[in-house]
Amino acid sequence: MNGNGYRAESARAAYRQAASARRRAWILLYGLLLVLAVVVPYTALAGIGRWTGAFLFWILFALVAVVAMVLITAKWRD
């Protein structure tokens, strides 16, 4: 492999590492969001019989999840 080949290979390896780190970070954040989506309504909001309780919480959860998916896929290219 010549010098250019090594540089191209190391650039690809660096990219793979960055993509892998990005993937892990999103999985972690999203996992946390999912845990909150189950735990919060059954604990902190369990006694709140108003629309501002679990109803509003789950709507906000869904909107955050949608925004996260839009952000992750924003970099896709053909």
Place this chain on the structure above:
Amino acid sequence: MNAAGVYSAMAVYFILGTLVAWVSRKGMGKGMVQYFLANRAMDGVVAALSYSATTYSAFMMVGLAGLTYAGGVGALGFELIYLSGLVLVVFFGPRFWLVGKRYNYVTPTEMLGDRYQSKWVAVVTAVAACLFLIPYSAVQLMGIGYLMQGLSGGAIPFMTGLVIAVLLAVFWALIAGMRSVAWTDSLQALLMVVAATTVMLLVVYKGLGGFGNLFTLLERDYPKSLTVPGTGYFTWQTFLGLSLPWFFFSISNPQVSQRLYVPASLKQMRIMLVGFLIFGFIYTMVSVLWGFSARVLLPDLAKADLATPTLLALPIVPPLLGLVVMVGIVAAAISTIDSILLTLSSMVSRDIYHNLFPRAGEDTQLLVGKLCIPLLAVAAFLFARQQLGLIATLSVAASAGLLVMVPAIWGAFFWSRGTAAGAFASTLIGGVVSLYLQYTGWKPLGLWPGLWALGVSVAVFVAVSLATRPPVQRAAEFLGYLEEELGRHNAI
């Protein structure tokens, strides 16, 4: 509503759908990829509407509205957790799409068989899909039967509704395969969401004086319906039991994971995903608000599944609009059934028939696939005739069963150490566990069958894979290609 009105509305729906299906044939070529995947060239907007119509079924306006009526806000939570599960498309979608194009896969189970280098993996996963999706289709048929019976005051028998649904689904699937299914799905998706939203707004504003009043009445008379576990239905075990299968729906259910092969490009796939998220959010809110409205307006229903038909029969809903919503709900069911029939028939042809008769050419495979569409529909019809239990429970039972494929699918893309024996055993043992728990109604530790089925299939997949030899060369080639291409497309 009288029977003549219901029949007339169905006739108009049939004519419109058939016209759209017929037009979709234009430019159609020959072969399996053309018929079952619309030549992998679908526009993102059509793909989004079709994905939405396939995913959302009669369960939403009948079952989910009923669950909200009976159990309260937990129904919203579990359905929105399902929506959040589309994050799996973010990670698995580009992978399915890339290998589908590269290796010319037609079905998701064909991909598993090739990745693990075992035709028996393809056969057993295809059989498992049929085993679980035929009851799921039957649930949709039952939804139509109940709805027509309820709306016509019994003038249209349950069985007539079933027969109409089967004929429509088979006809539209046969006309042009994925093309006619996707185009009729798009029409039906628009009908579903526009009609349901219009009548929901009408019921809330005309019947209840607006959203403010609806929630004031709920908070005053039914405060528990705004909490979990609320009235007692949504214990955390039930909530997880319902949510988990739905969270994995986008990869566990082949009629939707096959759609990941179909978009023309990754950008079109993104349009499909975002379009679906918008549709799903609106349709979920409408179905849940529908259930809450029924809770306030019709507090004494004998069965929760009657909430929607009874609401539609109220004097505040003009009969014509009620009919349009009914057709919208029928459309939701038909669009799910025809997609399932199409996917299952491609799996029977490609993964079962072709593996058992490897010398069968593409023309024969296509013919077998087309013949399977009516045969599978008859199987679903026979199941629906038995009218088992509450719609939501049966629907979830099917999704719980399909969870057993998730470990093998994950392993195909993310674990080079996964093996054919692991994929085979996890599907088989997980499937048996799921069926046994569903059949006996046994919930060890109070946890639902889906949780156990997934846990068992993960454990079996990992343990058996570690004890057997992986297809090293195939895994390296498959995963290496993906790594390279994902980088090129900037997908993670």
